[in-house]
Amino acid sequence: MKATAELQVIPLGSEVSVREEVRRAVQLLHDRDLILETHASGTNIEGELDEILAAVKLVHETLHQEGSVRLLSYVKLETRSDKVPTLVAKRL
Amino acid sequence: MKATAELQVIPLGSEVSVREEVRRAVQLLHDRDLILETHASGTNIEGELDEILAAVKLVHETLHQEGSVRLLSYVKLETRSDKVPTLVAKRL
Amino acid sequence: MKATAELQVIPLGSEVSVREEVRRAVQLLHDRDLILETHASGTNIEGELDEILAAVKLVHETLHQEGSVRLLSYVKLETRSDKVPTLVAKRL
Amino acid sequence: MKATAELQVIPLGSEVSVREEVRRAVQLLHDRDLILETHASGTNIEGELDEILAAVKLVHETLHQEGSVRLLSYVKLETRSDKVPTLVAKRL
Numbered sequence: 001m002k003a004t005a006e007l008q009v010i011p012l013g014s015e016v017s018v019r020e021e022v023r024r025a026v027q028l029l030h031d032r033d034l035i036l037e038t039h040a041s042g043t044n045i046e047g048e049l050d051e052i053l054a055a056v057k058l059v060h061e062t063l064h065q066e067g068s069v070r071l072l073s074y075v076k077l078e079t080r081s082d083k084v085p086t087l088v089a090k091r092l
Numbered sequence: 093m094k095a096t097a098e099l100q101v102i103p104l105g106s107e108v109s110v111r112e113e114v115r116r117a118v119q120l121l122h123d124r125d126l127i128l129e130t131h132a133s134g135t136n137i138e139g140e141l142d143e144i145l146a147a148v149k150l151v152h153e154t155l156h157q158e159g160s161v162r163l164l165s166y167v168k169l170e171t172r173s174d175k176v177p178t179l180v181a182k183r184l
Numbered sequence: 185m186k187a188t189a190e191l192q193v194i195p196l197g198s199e200v201s202v203r204e205e206v207r208r209a210v211q212l213l214h215d216r217d218l219i220l221e222t223h224a225s226g227t228n229i230e231g232e233l234d235e236i237l238a239a240v241k242l243v244h245e246t247l248h249q250e251g252s253v254r255l256l257s258y259v260k261l262e263t264r265s266d267k268v269p270t271l272v273a274k275r276l
Numbered sequence: 277m278k279a280t281a282e283l284q285v286i287p288l289g290s291e292v293s294v295r296e297e298v299r300r301a302v303q304l305l306h307d308r309d310l311i312l313e314t315h316a317s318g319t320n321i322e323g324e325l326d327e328i329l330a331a332v333k334l335v336h337e338t339l340h341q342e343g344s345v346r347l348l349s350y351v352k353l354e355t356r357s358d359k360v361p362t363l364v365a366k367r368l
Contacts, residue, residue, distance in 0.1 A: 006317035013200030040366035041282035044316045053145040064173045075167040090316035098225035108289030132228045132274035133190035182224035237329040248357045259351040265340045
């Protein structure tokens with residue numbers, strides 16, 4: 001099942017700037033079979049739902065391994081049965 | 093890896109009341125190995141991250157099979173490496 | 185116009201535990217003319233939309249005055265024209 | 277106080293496509309004194325916090341006046357005391 005999503009990852013107990021962790025998260029997403037659009041409030045994602053969920057898990061696992069103590073993710077997920085959801089089709 | 097989460101599922105193109113779909117989603121969550129706290133803005137979840145993500149997928153798949161055309165999920169996910177995250181510990 | 189909402193405030197650049205800031209935010213909400221239900225992923229709110237939005241602003245202003253450098257709020261807002269939205273009516 | 281934000285408005289009880297309401301919401305935002313970046317999961321906003329909150333209220337009021345029965349908004353709000361928050365500065 002294809003899906004579109006938005007992912008924003010927030011490390012707690014880090015610095016005021018969380019750019020380092022956010023950059024690493026986006027880098028991890030780029031290594032997956034996903035279409036990405038990064039913007040000021042997160043990264044929009046298009047791909048298989050399984051692959052999106054696996055990527056979210058990978059981001060948490062990897063950032064923890066690299067030192068993040070506490071991680072919050074805000075995920076918007078969209079699926080539809082009438083047509084294949086794409087980021088392009090969601091443009092106004 | 094254990095996690096806590098909040099899931100809110102919204103069907104688009106349904107009625108003004110989406111109670112039927114929300115009840116079904118919560119019922120599907122109850123069939124999984126998860127601790128749940130349902131409230132007015134979603135359902136708080138505690139369990140294995142894998143199990144939480146699998147439950148989100150199951151909710152989308154099942155609601156589509158049962159007629160929902162378009163589904164949005166709003167998911168908050170939290171993991172931490174310093175202790176096991178629980179819903180109880182997040183109470184003020 | 186009446187509304188229901190969920191508010192979760194996250195301070196960045198604070199400790200791994202953000203309980204102090206979250207408690208203060210909830211305390212500020214309690215001083216307003218709002219119905220509140222605090223849970224593990226935020227605080228559900230019922231009241232006038234104006235009052236809810238003013239409370240969100242007050243939380244940001246006050247926490248900054250008290251030392252928070254960077255604040256993220258995640259707000260879910262709901263309004264409806266067919267009946268008065270309440271937290272009680274959103275229970276399953 | 278300046279802020280950055282993300283706003284996504286979802287009408288319930290509408291069609292599977294909610295493009296009409298989303299376009300109208302973005303149009304209402306464009307009439308305000310705000311910097312906007314529309315993307316697949318919402319619209320990023322930069323401006324005075326008061327102006328952002330007033331715009332959220334205006335969107336709900338106007339869409340209800342124009343026929344929407346039930347509206348959900350998902351709002352991410354960010355403020356900081358160390359520098360003026362901008363959308364440009366949040367680019368990776």
